[in-house]
Amino acid sequence: xxxxxxxxxxxxxxxxxxxxxxxxxxxxxxxxxxxxxxxxxxxxxxxxxxxxxxxxxxxxxxxxxxxxxxxxxxxxxxxxxxxxxxxxxxxxxxxxxxxxxxxxxxxxxxxxxxxxxxxxxxxxxxxxxxxxxxxxxxxxxxxxxxxxxxxxxxxxxxxxxxxxxxxxxxxxxxxxxxxxxxxxxxxxxxxxxxxxxxxxxxxxxxxxxxxxxxxxxxxxxxxxxxxxxxxxxxxxxxxxxxxxxxxxxxxxxxxxxxxxxxxxxxxxxxxxxxxxxxxxxxxxxxxxxxxxxxxxxxxxxxxxxxxxxxxxxxxxxxxxxxxxxxxxxxxx
Numbered sequence: 001x002x003x004x005x006x007x008x009x010x011x012x013x014x015x016x017x018x019x020x021x022x023x024x025x026x027x028x029x030x031x032x033x034x035x036x037x038x039x040x041x042x043x044x045x046x047x048x049x050x051x052x053x054x055x056x057x058x059x060x061x062x063x064x065x066x067x068x069x070x071x072x073x074x075x076x077x078x079x080x081x082x083x084x085x086x087x088x089x090x091x092x093x094x095x096x097x098x099x100x101x102x103x104x105x106x107x108x109x110x111x112x113x114x115x116x117x118x119x120x121x122x123x124x125x126x127x128x129x130x131x132x133x134x135x136x137x138x139x140x141x142x143x144x145x146x147x148x149x150x151x152x153x154x155x156x157x158x159x160x161x162x163x164x165x166x167x168x169x170x171x172x173x174x175x176x177x178x179x180x181x182x183x184x185x186x187x188x189x190x191x192x193x194x195x196x197x198x199x200x201x202x203x204x205x206x207x208x209x210x211x212x213x214x215x216x217x218x219x220x221x222x223x224x225x226x227x228x229x230x231x232x233x234x235x236x237x238x239x240x241x242x243x244x245x246x247x248x249x250x251x252x253x254x255x256x257x258x259x260x261x262x263x264x265x266x267x268x269x270x271x272x273x274x275x276x277x278x279x280x281x282x283x284x285x286x287x288x289x290x291x292x293x294x295x296x297x298x299x300x301x302x303x304x305x306x307x308x309x310x311x312x313x314x315x316x317x318x319x320x321x322x323x324x325x326x327x328x329x330x331x332x
Contacts, residue, residue: 001040001075001076001077001078001086001087002077003029003038003040003077003078003108004108005028006026006027006028007026007027007028007106007107007108008024008025008026008027008106008107008309009024009025009026009027009067009102009105009106009107009309010022010023010024010025010054010067010068010069010105010106010309010312011023011024011025011027011065011066011067011068012053012054012056012061012064012065012066012067012068012098013064013065014056014061014064014065020055020056022054022055022056022068022313023313024309024310027067027106029108029110031102032067032102032106032108032109032110033066033100033101033102033110034110035101035110035111035112035113036079036080036081036084036111036112036113037076037078037079037080037081037084037090037110037111037112037113037116038076038077038078038079038108038109038110038111039072039074039075039076039077039090039108039109039111040074040075040077040107040108041072041073041074041104041106041107041108041109041332042073042074042075042125042126042331042332043072043073043074043125043126043128043129043329043330043331043332044069044071044072044073044103044104044105044129044132044329044330044332045069045071045104045129045130045132045133045134045327045328045329045330046307046312046315046316046319046327046328046330047070047071047132047133047134047165048164048249048251048319049070049098049133050068050069050070050098050316051315051316051317051319051320052320053068053070053098054068054312054313054316055313055316055317055320057320060098060099061098061099062099062100063100066098066099066101066102066103067098067102067103067104067105067106067109068098068103068104068105068312069097069098069103069104069105069106069330070093070094070097070098070099070103070104070133070276071091071092071093071094071097071103071104071129071132071133072091072092072097072103072104072109072111072129073089073090073091073092073104073119073125073126073128073129074089074090074109074125074332075087075088075089075090076088076090077108079113081113083113084113084116084118088118088119089118089119089125090111090116090117090118090119091116091117091119091125091128091129091287092104092111092115092116092117093132093133093136093275094133094136094275094276094277094278095112095115095276095277096112096115096276099276104330105309105312105330106332107332114280115280115283117283117284117287120287120288120290120291120292121291122291122292122295123290123291123295126303126329127299129329129330130296130299130302130303130327130329131169131290131296131299132165132327133275133276134164134165134166134169134327135165135166135169135173135290135296136275136278136283136286136287136290137166137226137248137249137273137275138166138167138169138170138173138224138248139169139173139286139289139290139294140248140273140275140278140282140286141170141224141246141248141271141273142170142173142174142177142224142246142294143282143285143286143289144244144246144271144273145157145222145224145244145246145271148244148269148271149242149244150221150222150243150244152177152178152179152180154221154222154240154242154243155180155220155221155222155240155243156179156180156181156182156200156201156220156221157174157179157180157181157182157220157221157222157223157224158181158182158183158184158203158219158220158222158223158224158235159171159174159181159182159183159184159199159223159224160184160223160224160225160226160227160231160235161184161185161225161226161227161249161251162183162184162185162194162199162202163185163187163190163193163194163325163326164226164251164324164325165302165326165327166224166226166248166249167183167185167224167226168193168194168197168302168326168327169296169302169327170224171183171194171197171198171199172197172198172296172297172298172302173290173294173296174198174224175197175198175297176198176293176294176295176296176297177293177294180200181198181199181200182199182200182201182202182203182220183199183201183202183203184202184203184204184205184208184231185202185203185204185205186204186205186206187325188202188204190325193301196298196301197298197301197302198297205231208234210233210234210237210238211237213237214237214258214259214261214262215237215261215262215265215266216237216238217238218238218239218240218241218266219238219239219240220235220238220239220240220243221239221240221243222239222243222244222245222246223235223239223243223244223245223246224246224248225245225246225247225248225249226248226249226251227249227250227251227252228247228249228250228251228252228253228254228255228256229250229252229253229254229255229256230252230253231252232245232247232256232258233256233257233258236258236259236262236263236268236270237258237262239262239266239268240266241266241267241268242266242267242268242269243266243268243269244268244269244270244271245268245269245270245271246271246273247270247271247272247273248273248275301326302326302327303326303327303328303329304325304326304327304328305326305327305328305329306328306329306330306331307328307329307330307331308330308331308332309330309332312330315328
């Protein structure tokens with residue numbers, strides 16, 4: 001497959017280390033971070049981390065300039081690693097993309113083979129990017145919870161930030177895995193959507209009353225939390241004995257004010273979900289489940305928007321303003 005000398009990419013700069021500048025540029029392979037696998041990009045996606053990086057609202061990039069986009073999927077154009085052949089469908093999520101190396105918002109991407117995952121049978125490239133880092137994070141949360149003893153017969157698992165990408169995919173994945181999923185959201189106008197995804201109960205964020213004691217009445221057997229701050233604080237008080245809380249986001253803030261009581265009296269476990277640097281063996285296992293037993297049943301409904309590179313700034317602004325819903329897929 002012939003790779004053109006230049007192609008379009010959404011590139012992020014920090015001029016003089018201070019001024020943030022990002023937009024569409026013409027780049028070539030020599031402008032990209034080194035890697036064994038060059039792909040013709042088909043799809044990427046937009047995550048909260050992408051919005052922070054693309055607007056300069058968060059310190060995500062560790063070097064400049066870099067192409068944005070922490071997810072990418074496409075077809076191998078050339079490879080120096082014999083494990084990958086021209087035309088193979090592959091994907092990468094996280095793994096340093098748009099942090100230390102160039103990411104997926106580019107018509108061609110150069111990837112390290114150690115993080116390049118062959119597209120699992122049962123998924124299309126668009127499916128893989130609808131899932132993306134958000135769905136991988138949700139599935140990794142369940143993977144870690146089950147490794148720590150979580151089972152469906154323990155009771156319902158609650159999902160916070162339920163109308164976001166992680167939240168919607170978590171509800172779908174939990175339901176597919178045989179769990180009773182509950183949802184907490186501030187967008188009750190989307191109640192029907194969350195119910196259709198599998199949520200057996202939808203709770204308004206405004207109606208939560210955690211109580212003030214270190215331990216309150218148990219409400220759920222586990223939780224997948226992408227909100228953090230007071231939400232995570234409250235969850236620690238109401239998870240049943242030996243349940244797991246998977247912490248995978250900080251949409252509301254990064255602080256946590258709680259006590260050790262849930263952990264030493266109820267045996268509750270707080271699991272940190274760091275999807276970007278997930279070891280390859282676990283990464284492959286999670287993607288295998290996502291393509292089979294845990295494959296979300298409502299990907300077309302979860303992918304609420306498809307855009308090109310030029311629309312990215314508007315998508316970022318909407319996401320940071322808290323007005324996004326579902327997943328945005330980027331078509332290259």
